[in-house]
Every structure is written in structure tokens, then in C-alpha cells.
Amino acid sequence: MTVPAGPRRMSPQRRRAHIVAVALELYRRLPPERVSVEDVARAAGVSRPLVYRYFGSAEELHAAALEQVVDELLAALVVDPGGDLLADLRTALDVFLDVVERHAVGYVALMRSGSVLTWGQGGVQRVRSHIESVILRRIGxxxxxxxxxxIAAVETTCVLWLQERPMPRAAFRDYLAALLVAMVGVTVQR
Incomplete structure (x- = not known):
């Protein structure tokens, strides 16, 4: 585990952040729904009741971890409204793919079938809405x-790409950018 054990005494905010960081590290290896509060407590070097003090359930912990990833992603997905659209799109896709790769197991679990449980729906929808609004501000x-x-195609193909790696990352990013251009081109023709 790359998250070091925290000091025995932490402020409530630091303790909560430490528990979330440990949970995110565990989600790199296992889907969130397979990580228990006990797993997180053991890895964080704290008691199970202490985890429950900060999070009332495993779902609350999963949601807090997802919200942290979503907040980081949204903060990083900032584009210059006057910049080159295609270059900005590639940069934004690189940021998105950085997060997807860093949290590959959790991302795949979240995007698959019923894995977008109630604890994940709000965060996923925030990302979708943000990406939609950023792009539509630029193209109308x-x-x-x-x-x-x-956006739906990106989510689906990212799962496939993470599992099979049919092309290098830069080629995949360019494929996704070209896909948006092609889809918008179809709407222009209609």
C-alpha cells in the first residue's frame, strides 16, 4: 500500500482524509463493493468503530472516495474558452484518462452493469454534466x-480500453477526440 499509516493523533479532517485515501488505494486493486469497512480500517491502522465514526456505512465511505476523485477531476478539467478546441479536447481527455488509469479497477466496476450504485450516481452525473457543459459552451x-x-461512448470505450488495451493511450485519446468531431459533424449535416 502506498498510503502510509497516519500519525496516531490527527485532526478529524486529516483522519477522514486519511481513511478516504486508504480506501482509494484499496479500490485500485478491488472494486469498491468488494472492499469492506474492515478492510479499510485494517489498511488504515485504525479500528472499525473509528471508520464508522466518520462514515455511517460502507456506501458512505465509497461515496466520499468517489466524490474526492470527482472533485479532483473537475478541478483539473479546466479549459481556455478562447483556446484551440481540438488541442483543449486532447488535453482534457489526457486529464480524464489519467484519472481513469489511476483508478482503473474502480472505474470499470463503477461503469459496468449495476455497479453505478446509488452511492456512485451523483458523482458520475456531476462529471457527465460538467463535460457536457464545457463542450457545449464551446460548440453550441x-x-x-x-x-x-x-460522453456515453467515452465511458463505454474506456472500460474496453482499460481491459484490453487495443491501442496505445495517445492513439486512444486521439480516437476519442476524432469521435466527437465525427458525431458533431453528423449533427451539423442534419
């Missing part, structure tokens, strides 16, 4: 159908 609301479809 008339392309919403294409953008929403593209």
Missing part, C-alpha cells in the same frame, strides 16, 4: 445530442 447547444452520445 445545438449539438447536445452528439455530446451526450459521445
Amino acid at each position: 447547444d445545438g449539438h447536445r445530442l452528439a455530446v451526450v452520445g459521445w
Whole structure:
């Protein structure tokens, strides 16, 4: 585990952050729904009741961890409204793929079938809405159908790419950028 054990005495904010960091580290190896409060407590070097003091359930812990990842991702997905659209899209995709790769096991679990449990829906929707609004501010609301479809395609193909790696990351990023251009091109023709 790369998250070092914290000092015995921590402020409540630091203790909570430490527990979330440990949970995120565990999610790199196991889907969140397979990580128990006991697993997190053991890895964090704290008691199970202490984890429950900060998080009322495993779902609350999962949601807090996901929210941290979402907050980091949204803070990093900032584009220059006057910049080159395609270059900005590639940069934003690099940021997104950094997060997806760093949290690959959790991402795949979250995006698969029923894994977007109630604790994950809000965070996933925040990312979708943010990406949609950033793109539509640049290209116009008339392309919403294409953008929403593209976001769904990105989520699905990221799962496949993480599992099979059919192409290098840079080629995959460029593929995703070209896919958006093509989808928007279809809406322009309609």
C-alpha cells in the first residue's frame, strides 16, 4: 500500500482524509463493493468503530472516495474558452484518462452493469454534466445530442480500453477526440 499509516493523533479532517485515501488505494486493486469497512480500517491502522465514526456505512465511505476523485477531476478539467478546441479536447481527455488509469479497477466496476450504485450516481452525473457543459459552451447547444452520445461512448470505450488495451493511450485519446468531431459533424449535416 502506498498510503502510509497516519500519525496516531490527527485532526478529524486529516483522519477522514486519511481513511478516504486508504480506501482509494484499496479500490485500485478491488472494486469498491468488494472492499469492506474492515478492510479499510485494517489498511488504515485504525479500528472499525473509528471508520464508522466518520462514515455511517460502507456506501458512505465509497461515496466520499468517489466524490474526492470527482472533485479532483473537475478541478483539473479546466479549459481556455478562447483556446484551440481540438488541442483543449486532447488535453482534457489526457486529464480524464489519467484519472481513469489511476483508478482503473474502480472505474470499470463503477461503469459496468449495476455497479453505478446509488452511492456512485451523483458523482458520475456531476462529471457527465460538467463535460457536457464545457463542450457545449464551446460548440453550441445545438449539438447536445452528439455530446451526450459521445460522453456515453467515452465511458463505454474506456472500460474496453482499460481491459484490453487495443491501442496505445495517445492513439486512444486521439480516437476519442476524432469521435466527437465525427458525431458533431453528423449533427451539423442534419
